[in-house]
Amino acid sequence: GAVVSQHPSWVICKSGTSVKIECRSLDFQATTMFWYRQFPKQSLMLMATSNEGSKATYEQGVEKDKFLINHASLTLSTLTVTSAHPEDSSFYICSPLAGVTDTQYFGPGTRLTVL
Amino acid sequence: GQQLNQSPQSMFIQEGEDVSMNCTSSSIFNTWLWYKQEPGEGPVLLIALYKAGELTSNGRLTAQFGITRKDSFLNISASIPSDVGIYFCAGQRNTGKLIFGQGTTLQVKP
Numbered sequence: 001g002a003v004v005s006q007h008p009s010w011v012i013c014k015s016g017t018s019v020k021i022e023c024r025s026l027d028f029q030a031t032t033m034f035w036y037r038q039f040p041k042q043s044l045m046l047m048a049t050s051n052e053g054s055k056a057t058y059e060q061g062v063e064k065d066k067f068l069i070n071h072a073s074l075t076l077s078t079l080t081v082t083s084a085h086p087e088d089s090s091f092y093i094c095s096p097l098a099g100v101t102d103t104q105y106f107g108p109g110t111r112l113t114v115l
Numbered sequence: 116g117q118q119l120n121q122s123p124q125s126m127f128i129q130e131g132e133d134v135s136m137n138c139t140s141s142s143i144f145n146t147w148l149w150y151k152q153e154p155g156e157g158p159v160l161l162i163a164l165y166k167a168g169e170l171t172s173n174g175r176l177t178a179q180f181g182i183t184r185k186d187s188f189l190n191i192s193a194s195i196p197s198d199v200g201i202y203f204c205a206g207q208r209n210t211g212k213l214i215f216g217q218g219t220t221l222q223v224k225p
Binding site: 032105109 | 157159160210214217
């Protein structure tokens with residue numbers, strides 16, 4: 001099956017700092033990457049969609065200048081939470097779309113805690 | 116953002132019992148998917164449904180794509196303790212975007 005990795009798996013940072021989360025598709029190429037956020041006891045909410053080499057498209061209510069997405073290659077995408085605040089504490093999950101099968105896989109998630 | 120209506124919200128059942136959960140939407144989807152999520156992990160795909168009326172099984176799991184394309188259900192037969200987790204339905208459109216249900220938390224008593 002398809003393997004997706006995220007790094008780090010968890011991170012604790014001080015308010016005002018920036019945090020970068022990496023997502024890699026290890027055995028397939030992802031032309032499209034979706035980034036989700038999940039608050040405790042809630043469902044996954046789509047934050048943004050990015051295509052390799054293009055600017056990301058953000059969902060309504062998600063600040064593009066705060067959540068920077070880079071999809072530089074078909075196997076790597078990064079999400080940078082800039083100037084993080086406690087309300088940004090959440091579980092961030094990437095989801096690469098395998099172009100060949102049109103199947104969406106999910107990473108193991110990154111737990112961000114902002115103090 | 117838009118969400119699907121998933122029910123029940125939670126279930127506490129005895130090992131060996133069958134489980135049923137469903138999702139409904141006011142709009143049509145091209146694909147329905149069912150995922151299971153365990154604490155601290157990302158969702159894992161259980162079943163994908165691509166055609167209205169489709170009935171698909173994966174071991175003890177059975178799911179159906181509603182005829183109207185606005186609903187889907189998931190059944191788990193003869194539940195076991197490792198079935199514990201949160202089950203999410205998701206509808207997918209042509210854009211590839213997934214819309215998730217609120218989740219059904221399943222607890223199984225041995």
